[in-house]
Amino acid sequence: MNNTRKQYLNEYELRDLLQCERAGCPCKRVDVEGKMIGFTHCPAHLPDNNPSLKVETKEYGSYKDYTFFDCKTGCDYKDVRAGVARERMEQQK
Numbered sequence: 001m002n003n004t005r006k007q008y009l010n011e012y013e014l015r016d017l018l019q020c021e022r023a024g025c026p027c028k029r030v031d032v033e034g035k036m037i038g039f040t041h042c043p044a045h046l047p048d049n050n051p052s053l054k055v056e057t058k059e060y061g062s063y064k065d066y067t068f069f070d071c072k073t074g075c076d077y078k079d080v081r082a083g084v085a086r087e088r089m090e091q092q093k
């Protein structure tokens with residue numbers, strides 16, 4: 001099988017996906033270069049009104065830019081992954 005479709009989102013695509021509509025929400029914080037920083041909303045325990053999902057890009061095995069996420073309220077990584085997949089489905093409708 002020759003599946004070239006990307007299996008995971010990069011940090012910015014992920015933040016974009018999980019960003020809410022609320023004006024002034026910390027999930028929209030950007031640094032001086034316009035890069036999004038800080039916490040975003042965890043899709044595993046919605047509604048996550050106070051952004052609690054840390055997203056960062058790290059090297060992981062053969063990946064140069066693997067996207068890690070970690071919910072500070074303690075959601076399981078698998079649940080967060082499943083939540084992200086669900087959000088992607090929702091937005092593709």
Ligand SMILES: [Zn+2]
Pocket residue numbers: 019020021022025026027028041051
């Ligand atoms: Zn938000």
Ligand SMILES: [Zn+2]
Pocket residue numbers: 042043044045052071072073074075
């Ligand atoms: Zn969570």
